[in-house]
Amino acid sequence: MAVVVKECAYALVHVPNFVRYGSKPIRDISVSGGHGGDLEKKIYAHVRSFEEAVAYPPNQVFVGNLHPDALHDIPQPWYEHQVKDARKDGPFGEILAEDQFYGWMKAADDFDLVWLAPEFIGRIRDRVASHPLISEADLSKLGSGVAIGKIIDKINDDAALPLFFDGEVVGCLRRDHDADDTLKAHVLMENLLTKASGALVMRHLFKRAGIEPGDVDFILSCSEDAVGDRYNRGGGSLSKAIGEMCRCVNASGHDIKAFCAAPIHAIVDAAAQVEAGVYDRVVVIGGGCLAKIGMKYSGHLKNNMPVLEDMLGCIAFLITKDDGASPVIRLDSVGKHNIGAGSNQQDIMTSLIVKPLDRLGLRMIDIDKYATEMHNPEITLPAGSGNTPLTNYKIMAALASIRKEIDRSAVDDFVRQRGMPGFSPTQGHIPAAVPFLGHAALDMKAGRIKNTMFVAKGSLFLGRMSQLSDGLSFLLEANPNIRK
Amino acid sequence: MFKGKKVIIIGERDGVPGPAIARCMMAAGAEVAFMTTECFV
Amino acid sequence: MESQSQIKKLVDERGKDDLVVVLGASDIEGAEIAAETLTVGDPSFAGPLAGVSLGLPIYHILEPEVKAEIPEDVYEESAGIVSMIVDTDEVAQKFKAIRENLA
Numbered sequence: 331m332a333v334v335v336k337e338c339a340y341a342l343v344h345v346p347n348f349v350r351y352g353s354k355p356i357r358d359i360s361v362s363g364g365h366g367g368d369l370e371k372k373i374y375a376h377v378r379s380f381e382e383a384v385a386y387p388p389n390q391v392f393v394g395n396l397h398p399d400a401l402h403d404i405p406q407p408w409y410e411h412q413v414k415d416a417r418k419d420g421p422f423g424e425i426l427a428e429d430q431f432y433g434w435m436k437a438a439d440d441f442d443l444v445w446l447a448p449e450f451i452g453r454i455r456d457r458v459a460s461h462p463l464i465s466e467a468d469l470s471k472l473g474s475g476v477a478i479g480k481i482i483d484k485i486n487d488d489a490a491l492p493l494f495f496d497g498e499v500v501g502c503l504r505r506d507h508d509a510d511d512t513l514k515a516h517v518l519m520e521n522l523l524t525k526a527s528g529a530l531v532m533r534h535l536f537k538r539a540g541i542e543p544g545d546v547d548f549i550l551s552c553s554e555d556a557v558g559d560r561y562n563r564g565g566g567s568l569s570k571a572i573g574e575m576c577r578c579v580n581a582s583g584h585d586i587k588a589f590c591a592a593p594i595h596a597i598v599d600a601a602a603q604v605e606a607g608v609y610d611r612v613v614v615i616g617g618g619c620l621a622k623i624g625m626k627y628s629g630h631l632k633n634n635m636p637v638l639e640d641m642l643g644c645i646a647f648l649i650t651k652d653d654g655a656s657p658v659i660r661l662d663s664v665g666k667h668n669i670g671a672g673s674n675q676q677d678i679m680t681s682l683i684v685k686p687l688d689r690l691g692l693r694m695i696d697i698d699k700y701a702t703e704m705h706n707p708e709i710t711l712p713a714g715s716g717n718t719p720l721t722n723y724k725i726m727a728a729l730a731s732i733r734k735e736i737d738r739s740a741v742d743d744f745v746r747q748r749g750m751p752g753f754s755p756t757q758g759h760i761p762a763a764v765p766f767l768g769h770a771a772l773d774m775k776a777g778r779i780k781n782t783m784f785v786a787k788g789s790l791f792l793g794r795m796s797q798l799s800d801g802l803s804f805l806l807e808a809n810p811n812i813r814k
Numbered sequence: 815m816f817k818g819k820k821v822i823i824i825g826e827r828d829g830v831p832g833p834a835i836a837r838c839m840m841a842a843g844a845e846v847a848f849m850t851t852e853c854f855v
Numbered sequence: 856m857e858s859q860s861q862i863k864k865l866v867d868e869r870g871k872d873d874l875v876v877v878l879g880a881s882d883i884e885g886a887e888i889a890a891e892t893l894t895v896g897d898p899s900f901a902g903p904l905a906g907v908s909l910g911l912p913i914y915h916i917l918e919p920e921v922k923a924e925i926p927e928d929v930y931e932e933s934a935g936i937v938s939m940i941v942d943t944d945e946v947a948q949k950f951k952a953i954r955e956n957l958a
Contacts, residue, residue, distance in 0.1 A: 590853075672834075673832075673834060674830065674932065674933050674934065675828075675829075675936050675937050676935060679936070705855050710855060711882075713854075713885075714854075714884050714886075714888040715855055715882065716884075718828055718855055721882070724940040725940055728939045732936075756855055758855070787827065787828075789827050789851070791827075791851045791853075792853055797832060797833050797849075799827055799831065799851070816924055818873065819873050820874050821877050822865065822874060822876045822877070823877050824876065824877075824879065824880075825916075826880040826881060828881055829880045829881030829937055830879030830881075830916045830917070830934045832879070834934060837929060837932075838930055838933050839877060841929040842925045847865060847869070848862060850858045852856070852857060852858070854882070
């Protein structure tokens with residue numbers, strides 16, 4: 331039996347008023363004048379409008395309106411070469427505006443954490459209601475609001491964080507314990523944004539796949555979050571929380587933790603569960619990561635460019651038995667970075683690419699496309715963080731030349747032909763190769779490519795428990811029925 | 815150049831990571847005073 | 856750079872004697888920013904090394920001069936493939952300039 335990626339969904343949420351709450355900006359702002367101070371003002375002078383975020387070419391690629399290779403033909407900086415007549419809706423999902431997202435946050439809020447002022451609710455209610463994936467039940471959770479005076483008191487006296495829209499305080503997000511750091515307002519904000527954006531993309535997935543939420547058996551969240559309490563920090567589950575919000579009443583689930591490589595781990599685990607017959611339909615879900623928002627703002631300000639890390643990225647995949655059409659996950663192709671393998675680039679790439687291909691009797695040049703960490707270089711380069719996908723593709727090409735599969739002079743061709751420009755928001759787990767899965771599925775169904783290798787790495791050492799890094803890969807192939 | 819020196823190592827995951835630089839430095843006769851690997855993304 | 860406070864503490868505790876820094880970033884501009892932070896102070900003025908000059912000699916693992924100090928087999932295994940994709944002469948030039956500025 332084969333296992334397929336039956337459907338993919340992708341969404342972006344524009345959250346300019348939450349840039350101040352990214353891990354880096356919130357720390358820097360607190361020592362540089364706080365709210366209303368110089369740094370916050372400087373950052374907000376460089377924040378994009380929703381229209382600019384929608385027309386930004388990499389964002390159009392993420393939701394499927396453009397192919398990644400189309401970025402080769404759009405001059406950089408891409409933020410100065412916006413897509414004309416860009417649409418917020420794409421074949422894979424949508425780009426959601428912040429006013430509507432406040433509605434999703436309230437719909438995700440089961441503990442009355444988010445207090446919105448009645449005037450603001452009045453202002454957004456119709457916009458939230460107009461969203462095709464918002465239900466009456468979601469809408470009723472908007473409630474009638476909390477008086478702005480009470481909100482201000484909560485912020486001043488009880489460590490709630492102000493919520494902004496158009497620069498004005500329109501609500502707050504409160505802590506739910508006065509001594510538990512894992513339940514303070516900022517942590518709950520991070521987790522709630524992941525849940526709400528995860529639910530958005532999961533609903534897109536069901537719509538695209540044409541299945542009912544009740545058809546799902548199991549959910550694996552690969553989101554970057556630490557849901558839990560002080561006795562089990564990070565031990566909680568967003569899988570079931572997101573599934574509940576999407577009415578997956580017949581599903582259970584758990585969360586996969588593997589730093590940035592988590593989506594690949596989750597897809598391989600899901601495929602193995604389906605192959606083993608434990609579950610028939612497994613959803614892999616990744617909500618957006620607030621902590622990474624604005625992470626490289628200082629490089630962007632220095633270069634007088636927009637603060638481009640203003641998007642929550644979210645991903646969802648439906649893994650099922652072979653349907654005779656969707657691309658197949660080759661479970662015999664999984665490449666893993668073993669504990670004893672060594673941490674240098676050659677060890678990692680050999681583990682993730684060369685060894686599995688050798689096992690399958692394939693050469694590196696038998697793979698039509700490689701998807702690696704798809705970080706948008708326009709976000710990372712100004713901050714001195716390099717061009718991650720390009721570096722990875724060059725290393726792959728160097729490996730191919732060491733293996734005498736290509737001539738050294740053909741390295742650039744290898745990179746151009748089998749790689750692609752980075753287009754994903756820098757959200758850690760989100761760029762982990764899988765932003766290309768939707769495009770790969772379309773390319774395979776259309777016969778443009780026959781296979782893609784998905785390769786992602788994770789920085790385990792960041793948690794200070796080991797100097798190890800991690801990585802995982804798998805090969806996706808066009809369904810044999812289509813190839814015939 | 816490195817013999818008898820104490821080195822502060824700042825590696826990068828997508829470049830040369832900390833443990834790989836440490837191996838080189840020890841082979842060159844240095845002692846590792848501090849080692850970290852950064853992840854720029 | 857995330858580790859600047861730990862490095863500052865180390866230098867404060869043990870002094871600069873015999874200390875050298877070796878970087879491994881594949882992006883040369885990124886490595887230059889880190890080198891600047893560790894020698895003349897944090898250019899973004901956001902970290903613990905804002906306005907603090909450590910004045911430590913700084914090297915990049917991909918400089919040919921550094922490579923020459925390391926047994927060939929060890930170097931090949933540790934940094935060989937990255938040295939293939941980076942302009943190592945450019946790295947050498949930039950880091951030499953950083954060290955000369957310091958002196």
